[in-house]
Amino acid sequence: MIAFLRGDFVKKSPASIQVDVNGVGYEVQISLHTWSKIQNLEKGMLHTSLLIREDAHILYGFYDLAEKTLFQQLIAVSGVGAATARVMLSYMKPDELTQAIMMGDIRSLESIKGIGKKSAERIVLELKDKLGKQPLETNISPMKNNTLRQDALNALTALGISRQAAGKALEEVSSANPELSVEELIKKALRTL
Numbered sequence: 173m174i175a176f177l178r179g180d181f182v183k184k185s186p187a188s189i190q191v192d193v194n195g196v197g198y199e200v201q202i203s204l205h206t207w208s209k210i211q212n213l214e215k216g217m218l219h220t221s222l223l224i225r226e227d228a229h230i231l232y233g234f235y236d237l238a239e240k241t242l243f244q245q246l247i248a249v250s251g252v253g254a255a256t257a258r259v260m261l262s263y264m265k266p267d268e269l270t271q272a273i274m275m276g277d278i279r280s281l282e283s284i285k286g287i288g289k290k291s292a293e294r295i296v297l298e299l300k301d302k303l304g305k306q307p308l309e310t311n312i313s314p315m316k317n318n319t320l321r322q323d324a325l326n327a328l329t330a331l332g333i334s335r336q337a338a339g340k341a342l343e344e345v346s347s348a349n350p351e352l353s354v355e356e357l358i359k360k361a362l363r364t365l
Contacts, residue, residue, distance in 0.1 A: 174198075174231060178217040181210060189233065191218065200233035201254075203243075204262035209235040223247075223254050232258065237322070239266045249298045256286050273299050321346060324357040333365060341365050 177200065179193035186207045191198045200218060202210075210216060218233035219240040232254060234240040239261060246257035260269060263284045272280040273296055281292035321342055328338035341361040346352070349360065 174220050174222050176217055176219050177231075177233065178215075180215045181213060184211065189218075191233075198231060200231045201258060202233050203239070203258050205239060205265055206233060206235040206261075230254065236266075242266045242270060245299055245302060246295070249295050251291055251294060256291075259286055260284050270303050274303050276300065320352075320354050320357060323354045324361065327354070327358050328361060331362075337365060 177191045177193050177198055179191045179198075181189055182192045182197065183190040184207075186204055187201065189200050189202055189210065191200055200220065202218075206218070210218075218235065219237050220234070221232045221240055221244055223230045223232065232243060234243065243254075243257050243261060246252050246260060247254050252260075260281075263269075264272065264280075271277075276296050278289065278292045278296065281287050281295060282289055287295075324342055325335070325338055328342070329335050333341075338361065341364045342357065344364055345357060345360040349356075352360065
């Protein structure tokens with residue numbers, strides 16, 4: 173499994189990107205959400221999901237881990253393929269799509285090309301509880317260095333602090349002190365809990 177790619181963004185379009193990783197070029201299918209985040213970048217990292225079919229190996233790339241997680245949950249729903257999941261993530265941001273599913277907003281899901289009423293109902297039925305139990309990182313407001321925040325969040329949850337409480341504490345600390353290291357961020361967040 174290829175979990176992520178880090179390299180130069182050689183050729184970009186709203187539907188796909190070629191990533192040069194130490195001389196090896198990977199063609200990666202992306203959503204419009206990911207495109208909006210990387211269109212002005214020359215290099216970076218994409219979280220990936222490799223789908224193997226009888227006739228092709230297709231690599232899907234995502235700017236953030238939350239989008240990748242949601243993509244994998246969507247394709248696990250009966251009748252939702254990778255192309256449909258990518259279209260869904262292009263129509264709505266991951267946090268908006270998560271919210272629509274959790275609220276049972278069938279009408280919003282039906283507005284997405286390729287999603288009918290039955291598909292929308294099935295997606296809500298199968299994912300509503302999963303998404304409710306396991307909030308995505310997109311529910312936490314972004315900060316300049318998302319890797320630092322993610323590392324701090326992972327460390328706090330490993331210490332037994334709920335993801336929601338840890339996210340809230342990190343948000344408070346990082347808004348007041350945006351240039352902290354991971355260690356300092358964790359220490360200050362622990363003091364606010």
